[in-house]
Amino acid sequence: WCPPGVLGIGIGGSSEKAMLMAKESLMLPIDIHELVDRGARNKIEELRIELYNKINQLGIGAQGFGGLTTVLDVKIIDYPCHAASLPIALIPNCAATRHTHFILDGSGPAHFKIPNLNIWPQDVWSAQKEAKKVNLDTITKDLIREWREGDLLLLSGKLLTARDSAHKKIADLLEMDEKLPSEINLKNKFIYYVGPVNAVRDEVIGPAGPTTANRMDKFMRMMLKDLGILGTIGKAERGDDAIKLIKEYQSVYLSVVGGAAYLVSKAIKSSRVIAFPELGMEAMYEFEVKDMPVMVSVDTSGKSIYSEAPARWKNKSIPIELSSLKN
Incomplete structure (x- = not known):
């Protein structure tokens, strides 16, 4: 894992369902700052804020080199399950949460629209003087x-x-x-x-x-x-x-x-x-x-x-x- 990033957590269902929910949660918008501002309205939101604060208080930081930001958000999806079982799945994801969906039906290759690279800033890097x-x-x-x-x-x-x-x-x-x-x-x-x-x-x-x-x-x-x-x-x-x-x-x-x-x-x-x-x-x-x-x-x-x-x-x-x- 290359922090800072997002944690996706699935709670409940079967073990497979929990893992799928953890993955799906990573596709949700990053909104932890809004949640902290307005306050939690249910147990899941309370848990999100608690984990977010405790993880960032560890001081791990970007790449593990130390810092105040280790997670950008904590996402949780839950589902009912049998009382004797409570599967929990956790997926750490980097800051780039991407997902695409396509079907290969044998009729030919899948084609994707090329993104406009001009919407991203130019990569400019210069060595630090102390290096x-x-x-x-x-x-x-x-x-x-x-x-x-x-x-x-x-x-x-x-x-x-x-x-x-x-x-x-x-x-x-x-x-x-x-x-x-x-x-x-x-x-x-x-x-x-x-x-x-x-x-x-x-x-x-x-x-x-x-x-x-x-x-x-x-x-x-x-x-x-x-x-x-x-x-x-x-x-x-x-x-x-x-x-x-x-x-x-x-x-x-x-x-x-x-x-x-x-x-x-x-x-x-x-x-x-x-x-x-x-x-x-x-x-x-x-x-x-x-x-x-x-x-x-x-x-x-x-x-x-x-x-x-x-x-x-x-x-x-x-x-x-x-x-x-x-x-």
Whole structure:
């Protein structure tokens, strides 16, 4: 999940009905500010306001980096059910709640109206002055020891990609004492957890957003001890065991903004498959990047922004006038 976003909750019915209601609730308009202004009129509205306030008081914030806004709204749909059963389904959704409906009847392809892109603002991005430029081709352990949790970096140079299937392939080959493909040399490299979309037209690569890093936690000892990587890049928090290994091997974990896959791809200047092409989008790639923005999320001392930042924000009590959001 890439907060801030919307929580959809289904209560009652059967387990399948609860999940469907949770999904359908995400299609409702965002109106929590109106609800807070006028006050709850029933138990469901009371629960919506209670969850909205309690979740935002956790200090998780955007991308988990700390802040006052973790959920934009909490949606709940309920349904009668047997007294012996009360299924509850919860779906966290990012800020982009989209839905389309079409029927494939065999008569031909489905056609959709192309939206007018002019109604959206232009994407303008420039590096922040405090961001540190990093050359991945000359990086050393001594340099990464200088980084601290929360530092902003701009990565340039070569990095390698690998996600679930590639990690499993590598683990299986090592377990069978077989050689890795000749192109896989992970010593002093950074691994980006990504399965990029195929390029179209003149693209170097398609959208290349990060996948959730903690699924790769079980491979961290292998990657750090046996293969000698310097660090990893992904999204969301790492588990306690992975953080201990990062500290033990003086590694780092860097975060990329989730939900911005197209924008991330603009920092990739060249791309080639180096191993496991049979895995499709989960093949291993070599990317040449230029000023790819990341944040140090776990530094060599084991400090994690996903625990440090929410703790800092949780103690802040900055009043927010929700009625001002109406306009």
